[in-house]
Amino acid sequence: MRFILQENKLKLAAPTDPDNKPITALTQIPHPETNPNYSFSQDLQHFLQGRMLLHDELPFPKEQLQEHYENGYIHYHKGISIEKSKPICTRCGNSSRHQFAAFPCARCGEKECLYCRQCIIMGRVSSCTPLLTWTGPEVQTKESVPLKWEGTLSQGQAHASKKVTEAIKANGELLVWAVCGAGKTEVLFAGIEAALAQGKRVCIATPRTDVVLELSPRLQAVFPDIKVAALYGGSEDRNENSVLTISTTHQLFRFHDAFDTIIIDEVDAFPFSADASLQRAAQKARKNVSSLIYLSATPNEKWQNECKRGTRPFVTIPGRYHRHPLPVPELKWCGNWEKTLKRGKLPRNVEAWITKRLTDQTPALLFLPKIELMETLLPYMKTFDERIEGVHAEDPQRKEKVQRMRSKVTPLLVTTTILERGVTFPGVDVAVLGAEDRIFTESALVQIAGRAGRSASQPNGNITFFHYGKTNAMNKATRQITNMNKEAFEKGLIDYVLPGMRN
Amino acid sequence: MFCLGCGTELKKVVSWHSLFAKEEGPLLCQECLEKLELISGEVCRLCSRPLGQNPYQQDGMCLDCLRWEENEAWSGVLDRNISVLMYNDYCKELIALFKYRGDYAVAAAFASLLKHQLGTLTYDLIVPVPLSPERLYERGFNQSEALILSLGKEPAHLLARKHSEKQSKKSRHDRIHLPQVFQITQQTNLSGKQIVLIDDIYTTGSTLRHAAILLKEAGAKTVISLTVARG
Ligand SMILES: [Zn+2]
Ligand SMILES: [Zn+2]
Numbered sequence: 001m002r003f004i005l006q007e008n009k010l011k012l013a014a015p016t017d018p019d020n021k022p023i024t025a026l027t028q029i030p031h032p033e034t035n036p037n038y039s040f041s042q043d044l045q046h047f048l049q050g051r052m053l054l055h056d057e058l059p060f061p062k063e064q065l066q067e068h069y070e071n072g073y074i075h076y077h078k079g080i081s082i083e084k085s086k087p088i089c090t091r092c093g094n095s096s097r098h099q100f101a102a103f104p105c106a107r108c109g110e111k112e113c114l115y116c117r118q119c120i121i122m123g124r125v126s127s128c129t130p131l132l133t134w135t136g137p138e139v140q141t142k143e144s145v146p147l148k149w150e151g152t153l154s155q156g157q158a159h160a161s162k163k164v165t166e167a168i169k170a171n172g173e174l175l176v177w178a179v180c181g182a183g184k185t186e187v188l189f190a191g192i193e194a195a196l197a198q199g200k201r202v203c204i205a206t207p208r209t210d211v212v213l214e215l216s217p218r219l220q221a222v223f224p225d226i227k228v229a230a231l232y233g234g235s236e237d238r239n240e241n242s243v244l245t246i247s248t249t250h251q252l253f254r255f256h257d258a259f260d261t262i263i264i265d266e267v268d269a270f271p272f273s274a275d276a277s278l279q280r281a282a283q284k285a286r287k288n289v290s291s292l293i294y295l296s297a298t299p300n301e302k303w304q305n306e307c308k309r310g311t312r313p314f315v316t317i318p319g320r321y322h323r324h325p326l327p328v329p330e331l332k333w334c335g336n337w338e339k340t341l342k343r344g345k346l347p348r349n350v351e352a353w354i355t356k357r358l359t360d361q362t363p364a365l366l367f368l369p370k371i372e373l374m375e376t377l378l379p380y381m382k383t384f385d386e387r388i389e390g391v392h393a394e395d396p397q398r399k400e401k402v403q404r405m406r407s408k409v410t411p412l413l414v415t416t417t418i419l420e421r422g423v424t425f426p427g428v429d430v431a432v433l434g435a436e437d438r439i440f441t442e443s444a445l446v447q448i449a450g451r452a453g454r455s456a457s458q459p460n461g462n463i464t465f466f467h468y469g470k471t472n473a474m475n476k477a478t479r480q481i482t483n484m485n486k487e488a489f490e491k492g493l494i495d496y497v498l499p500g501m502r503n
Numbered sequence: 504m505f506c507l508g509c510g511t512e513l514k515k516v517v518s519w520h521s522l523f524a525k526e527e528g529p530l531l532c533q534e535c536l537e538k539l540e541l542i543s544g545e546v547c548r549l550c551s552r553p554l555g556q557n558p559y560q561q562d563g564m565c566l567d568c569l570r571w572e573e574n575e576a577w578s579g580v581l582d583r584n585i586s587v588l589m590y591n592d593y594c595k596e597l598i599a600l601f602k603y604r605g606d607y608a609v610a611a612a613f614a615s616l617l618k619h620q621l622g623t624l625t626y627d628l629i630v631p632v633p634l635s636p637e638r639l640y641e642r643g644f645n646q647s648e649a650l651i652l653s654l655g656k657e658p659a660h661l662l663a664r665k666h667s668e669k670q671s672k673k674s675r676h677d678r679i680h681l682p683q684v685f686q687i688t689q690q691t692n693l694s695g696k697q698i699v700l701i702d703d704i705y706t707t708g709s710t711l712r713h714a715a716i717l718l719k720e721a722g723a724k725t726v727i728s729l730t731v732a733r734g
């Protein structure tokens with residue numbers, strides 16, 4: 001596709017037009033003024049508003065889209081813009097050279113049409129493909145969307161809920177720092193209701209599809225008057241224009257100036273590190289004036305410091321919903337465990353920990369830093385109990401294995417991943433072997449510890465970090481947990497502290 | 504360098520297979536390479552399909568090829584098909600990324616697999632399998648031509664599409680008797696010429712035979728197809 005500039009408008013060029021160019025090669029893209037008398041397509045408005053899409057993604061004829069552009073209802077954007085002779089993908093923000101490639105393009109006829117490989121799964125953005133946004137009037141939303149929820153908030157939740165609502169009303173930013181098991185989803189309900197009442201569009205964004213699948217039905221149930229759109233790769237709601245959207249990072253890249261409120265879940269909990277592209281996607285998808293709410297059980301060090309210094313607005317929920325304190329990890333030295341493993345054995349204290357769980361029939365999770373270790377270790381562990389299983393993040397049988405663990409068929413699960421969110425095994429004990437590994441950051445360790453003691457009937461659980469040398473991350477994780485317990489006790493969110501928790 | 508399949512950085516040079524042109528280094532990481540499966544062992548001498556324990560074979564030919572060769576109109580039209588990879592899940596994924604998502608760069612990884620095979624052939628011309636104008640616009644490039652260019656060769660545009668038609672849902676009988684979908688673009692005399700057709704996948708062999716028959720009618724001495732995968 002090529003354009004020409006005519007009467008200060010872009011026109012779709014015929015191959016014979018002189019001076020026709022792919023969109024990236026144009027120095028400027030004029031935006032015609034909105035013609036109030038133009039009768040625009042409402043279907044198109046619904047489809048495109050708040051989004052940034054390719055022609056290929058729009059089931060409307062090119063000529064119709066062009067007409068909307070000429071009447072000021074659509075903007076064309078360069079799919080790839082060149083800044084300081086460096087390409088940047090307008091959709092996904094990619095600017096790494098190696099994530100671009102060039103090809104002889106049948107659409108624009110250029111020998112080297114540049115395209116972005118990073119977001120190619122959503123359709124190719126290249127030098128000759130414009131991205132389209134809606135600039136006409138917004139779709140009118142319902143006046144009020146009542147929240148239908150009978151539950152009650154804990155004291156800690158109620159406080160956070162109030163803060164979230166304030167931030168949303170004031171278009172502010174807020175970090176909700178809630179311990180694992182605090183019940184952070186309920187904290188959002190009142191805020192979302194307030195946003196919808198103001199005619200705002202709300203999006204909850206997360207890096208993971210399982211979170212979308214878990215949250216959507218919960219939100220749909222409490223807001224039955226609207227259709228909640230669940231967006232993930234392959235979902236059917238992809239083109240749904242809803243006032244409440246739950247989306248994965250990737251789907252968020254299709255949005256532009258779309259939301260008045262964005263709630264980013266688990267901003268840095270998984271996969272063990274912050275997701276820069278999620279941040280970028282969120283910035284692009286939010287409106288200029290909008291609120292941004294972050295949810296995290298384990299904000300990174302930078303954010304923790306900003307909270308301490310008072311430069312980042314935040315609210316904590318330091319206590320669990322069930323009013324019991326968080327179990328605190330024990331740190332145990334286990335020598336050069338890698339060497340022991342190579343000899344086909346386990347460090348003695350680790351073996352003792354495992355046998356005790358098996359004898360007492362306490363369900364247990366054992367975390368390892370690397371997948372390869374699992375392959376060495378599993379055959380040996382199966383000699384203790386052949387029902388012991390191993391699971392890793394890309395395990396095709398992950399779901400089945402988690403299910404077997406949940407139904408107590410599997411007594412102990414060896415794993416390299418935090419498993420699905422919301423997956424709790426009541427009464428589980430948790431150990432990490434090789435806790436000094438770099439992969440076990442402070443937040444990863446807090447998340448791992450957060451698996452234990454989740455149910456009200458079994459609120460305690462043993463957490464042991466087996467290590468070959470204490471790391472800062474281990475100490476900080478332990479301190480974070482004890483501090484949260486202390487704060488929760490002081491605020492009256494939990495009923496007691498356990499001995500040894502008072503440091 | 505980064506893996507064309509999964510994007511991870513290629514750290515060390517791995518020697519997975521001698522089929523890779525050494526000077527370029529591998530374009531896929533070890534993990535991606537291991538997910539691909541080279542065609543090996545006993546294969547159909549006409550189409551590269553692994554014969555294995557398949558009882559339906561004769562004279563080193565698979566049943567499909569036997570049928571083609573029994574048919575007077577098609578016998579000997581395609582001299583041979585050479586495929587490099589089994590069409591397993593990962594191969595399917597890579598071809599989809601290349602052809603349907605339009606990630607042109609992946610052609611280079613496939614080309615590095617085809618290079619060795621092409622080197623074993625004597626040929627005068629390399630001909631791409633054409634796409635319809637609509638399909639070409641939709642994809643932005645012709646995968647067959649992309650492979651030829653990535654092999655560093657000049658495509659000879661001898662064929663064009665007559666009209667486009669979806670083939671996948673037709674029965675075998677329909678395919679064999681399908682009206683010609685291609686036409687010769689230039690009335691060049693191909694007498695005595697040895698021609699290589701290149702494409703991403705050999706599935707039923709119908710498309711490639713429809714291309715081959717025109718080339719043979721124009722005088723070509725041999726037509727061999729070289730494809731990435733045997734579907
Ligand atoms: Zn991109
Ligand atoms: Zn182009």
Ligand SMILES: [Zn+2]
Nearest residue numbers: 506509532535
């Ligand atoms: Zn790879």
Ligand SMILES: [Zn+2]
Nearest residue numbers: 547550565568
């Ligand atoms: Zn055969």
